[in-house]
Amino acid sequence: MITFDRVSKRYPEGHDALREVSFSIKPDEMVFVTGHSGAGKSTLLKLIMLIERPSRGQIIVNGQNLKGLNARKTPQLRRDIGVVFQNHQLLFDRSIFDNVALPLLIAGYQHREIGRRVRAALDKVGLLERERDMPVTLSGGEQQRVGIARAVVNKPRLLLADEPTGNLDPALSAEIMQLFAHFNQVGVTVLVASHDLALISRMPHRIITLRGGRLITGTGEG
Amino acid sequence: MKRRSKTATAPREGASQSRTGWRDRLRSWFLHHRLSAVDSLRRLLTSPFSSLLTWMVIGIALALPVGMAVALDNARSLSSGWDSPAQVSLFLRSEMSSEAARRLEEVVRQREDVAATRFVSREDALKEFQQLSGFADVLRHLDDNPLPNLIVVSPSAARLSAESARTLQTELAAQPGVERAILDMEWVQRLNSLMQLSRCLVTALGALLALGVLLVIGNTIRLAIENRREEIVIIKLVGGSDAFVRRPFLYTGLWYGLGGALISWAAVSLTLWWLRQPLSALALLYQSNFSLQGLGPVGGLQLLALGGSLGLFGAWLAVARHLKAIQPG
Numbered sequence: 001m002i003t004f005d006r007v008s009k010r011y012p013e014g015h016d017a018l019r020e021v022s023f024s025i026k027p028d029e030m031v032f033v034t035g036h037s038g039a040g041k042s043t044l045l046k047l048i049m050l051i052e053r054p055s056r057g058q059i060i061v062n063g064q065n066l067k068g069l070n071a072r073k074t075p076q077l078r079r080d081i082g083v084v085f086q087n088h089q090l091l092f093d094r095s096i097f098d099n100v101a102l103p104l105l106i107a108g109y110q111h112r113e114i115g116r117r118v119r120a121a122l123d124k125v126g127l128l129e130r131e132r133d134m135p136v137t138l139s140g141g142e143q144q145r146v147g148i149a150r151a152v153v154n155k156p157r158l159l160l161a162d163e164p165t166g167n168l169d170p171a172l173s174a175e176i177m178q179l180f181a182h183f184n185q186v187g188v189t190v191l192v193a194s195h196d197l198a199l200i201s202r203m204p205h206r207i208i209t210l211r212g213g214r215l216i217t218g219t220g221e222g
Numbered sequence: 223m224k225r226r227s228k229t230a231t232a233p234r235e236g237a238s239q240s241r242t243g244w245r246d247r248l249r250s251w252f253l254h255h256r257l258s259a260v261d262s263l264r265r266l267l268t269s270p271f272s273s274l275l276t277w278m279v280i281g282i283a284l285a286l287p288v289g290m291a292v293a294l295d296n297a298r299s300l301s302s303g304w305d306s307p308a309q310v311s312l313f314l315r316s317e318m319s320s321e322a323a324r325r326l327e328e329v330v331r332q333r334e335d336v337a338a339t340r341f342v343s344r345e346d347a348l349k350e351f352q353q354l355s356g357f358a359d360v361l362r363h364l365d366d367n368p369l370p371n372l373i374v375v376s377p378s379a380a381r382l383s384a385e386s387a388r389t390l391q392t393e394l395a396a397q398p399g400v401e402r403a404i405l406d407m408e409w410v411q412r413l414n415s416l417m418q419l420s421r422c423l424v425t426a427l428g429a430l431l432a433l434g435v436l437l438v439i440g441n442t443i444r445l446a447i448e449n450r451r452e453e454i455v456i457i458k459l460v461g462g463s464d465a466f467v468r469r470p471f472l473y474t475g476l477w478y479g480l481g482g483a484l485i486s487w488a489a490v491s492l493t494l495w496w497l498r499q500p501l502s503a504l505a506l507l508y509q510s511n512f513s514l515q516g517l518g519p520v521g522g523l524q525l526l527a528l529g530g531s532l533g534l535f536g537a538w539l540a541v542a543r544h545l546k547a548i549q550p551g
Contacts, residue, residue, distance in 0.1 A: 016412050049459070051550050074239070079461030104463045105257070108250035 001158060001189040002048060003029045003217050007057035009213075017043035019213045020057070025191060027157070031218070032200045033193040035210035041193035043160050044210070048191075050074045051080065062158060079107055081149030082188075085162035088143045090135045096122070096146050097131040103154045108205040121153040122146075125179065141172040148176070152183060159183055161192045165199070173199055181205075244272030254469065262473040266481075269322035273481075276442055280482025280529065283435050285489040287428030288517070288525060294420055296515055308387040310394055312373040316344075318399045323371045326399055335378050335390055340370040383473060432532060439478050443471050447544045456551045467545055472537045479533020483526045490517055520538060 002025040009018040018040045025031050033041050048053040048061055050069065059066045062080060069077055082103075090099050100121055114125045122128045125145035127138075135143055144164060151159055161180065165173035175193075177199060184190045194200055200207060208218035266273040312330070316325050320343060331339045342350075347369040352361050377390050387405055395403035447454070457467055494516045505512040517525065 029480065032464045046551070049550075075458070075463040075466075077461075078459065078476075083459060085459075089452075089459065091453055091456060103460045105250075105254060106460060106466055108247050108254075110246060110250065111253065143527065216444075 001025050001029070001064060002191065003060040003128075004047075004145045005058050005060075006046075006061055007047065007054045009040075009047065009052060010055045011136075015105065016213050018047075018054075021210075021213070021215045022057075023208055023215060023219050027189055028184070028187055030181065030190040030205045031192070032203075032205055032207045033191065033210065034195055034197055034200060034207055035216075037195065039210040040112060040213045041195075041210060042162055045083075045160050045193055046192070049083065049162060050077055058086070064180035065089045075106075079154065080156055080158065082154065082156040082159040084144070084147050084151045084159070086145075087164040088135075090143060090146060090150075092135050095131065096127065096133055096135060096138070097133065099146055100131075100149045100153050103150060105190065107154055117153055117155075118149075121149040124152070125149045141168050141175070144172075145174060145179070148179060153188075157187075157189060159188050159190045161190070161194075163194055164192065165194060165196055170199070177203060228543045234338065254431060254466065258469040262470045263477050266477055273478075276438065276478055277481040277485050280435050280478060280533075281485025281489060283438070284482055284486035284525065284529060287424055287431055288486055289490045289493060290420075290424045290427070292494065292515070292517060292521075297486055298417060299515065308405060310375040310377070310387070310391050311404045311406060312375060312394055312402045313404070314373065314398075314408060315399050315401045316370050318371065322399060323373070326397065327373050330373060330375055330394065330397070334502025335386070336375055337378040338376045340374040342374065344369045344371050346370060358378075358490060360491055372539055394507040415470045422460045432528075435479075435482065435529075435532050436536040436539070437473050439533050440540040442478060443537045443540035444544055446474060447471060447540065447548070451548055454545070454548045458548075464545065466542050471541050471545075472534060475533040475535075475537020475540075476530055477533070479531070479536070480526060481529075481531040482533070486529070487522050487525050489515065534535065 004021050004023050007018055007021045008016070010016050019137070021040070022043070033044060034053045035041055043052060047054055047059055047066075053066075061077065064077065066077075074202060078200060091102070097118055101114050104117060109117070117133065119128060122131055125148055127142060127145055127149065130138065130142070138146065148164070151161075164180075165176050168176065173196060180190050180192060181203065192200070206218050209216040238512075245255075290474045314326070323343075327339050327341045328334055342381050344367050348361065348367050353368065375390070375394065377387055388406060394400060454467055478528065494514055497515050501514055502512075
């Protein structure tokens, strides 16, 4: 599903965020990326999302070599990837329903289909009764669940999450991780960047560890 | 990207799916257009004061050249009634006798470039002047008739153009006994060229103000883009194309332009309505049945189209310039 082949990323100011990183993630796999802040976790996710381009090496996502994708094709790639952000990235002037519906609207679904899918996604994260409310009325954990509902509403085959439990207490964090594990069980490839080793080491999934932009463990060849 | 087989063995389901896919895409495209149009209008109406201010600025900027163009149109329709065929008035020397004058008239009438002549003797002219001017009493006290004999010459139809009328004027002026030959067409021509100049000025002013409208809308859209930067980033992150992001802003520009055009239409119509009464009173004093022509429905629709396209274009300029710069990162 995702293959990194000796990928390096150097930012224009000279900082090497990733050095010669190689790994691959199979379809249906759930993988954690961990490391201290600045180890390159976010850069790794940004490269998959085409928010950044690698300086060297090649990346294949969903069978597509990202090198061949120009700016016009970037939106299509992103539509096939569900993303969850640490700071939720919700639109606070729109209802919860409208927030979750956004990817479907972009992908061009019909009105009725949008309603059906949004309710299914909100049901999965346990927020079905709140669909008419505004995001500000929700707690941090609930906002994160709206973010997750938005990430999965389009039924992507790949789900990325960047520090999804960064601002949550341990109990809520575990709940959120369980949610990701649940999506993984129904066939979604999941890649979660998290520095919460205490939490992720208790889960039975591969862990990729980065330090100073280099990959330390978890190459996962084959 | 899935490849679609074109062979007859292709599953029927696949074919129908691709057809509905095309239709669905068109329908969802319309859906998003409708959503963008409604949503951008709703946004404008939720801050009515600042929106109205922008609408007023655009409206006034459009009303100025439009109002002047309407005034020019009225002036043209008024003056077209005066565009009579040219006449050359020959004022004869006062020492010339009436008989000599009659002979001269006969000579002029024989010319092939002259259609008709009319002799106005100095006595007739005085009588006419007394009647028309209202200075009858004053004129009666004059010892001497100050008016000269006059021959009014109408050029033949073939010589009605300004060029040949002027040739005729010079030739007649050279006739012995003619004090002055005056081409009556001149003031109409002067008026026409004056109006042409005014039209050029109005066009230049209009172009300048249209540029102003473009900049006002572009700047307003730029601020709207800045205000919604976060939203744009999120939409791009979840796969929104540039066109998807652009759409609501283009509609915002369109609404600004259309609203401004509506206001300028109202302003011009109101001004004309306000002028109508005093103008028709003035026209009555000049025994004219002149009445003011407004924009009319066609003119109004043209104004709306102009405003709408200015809005759309201004928004496009702003969007093309600023949306590219907003990228997730």
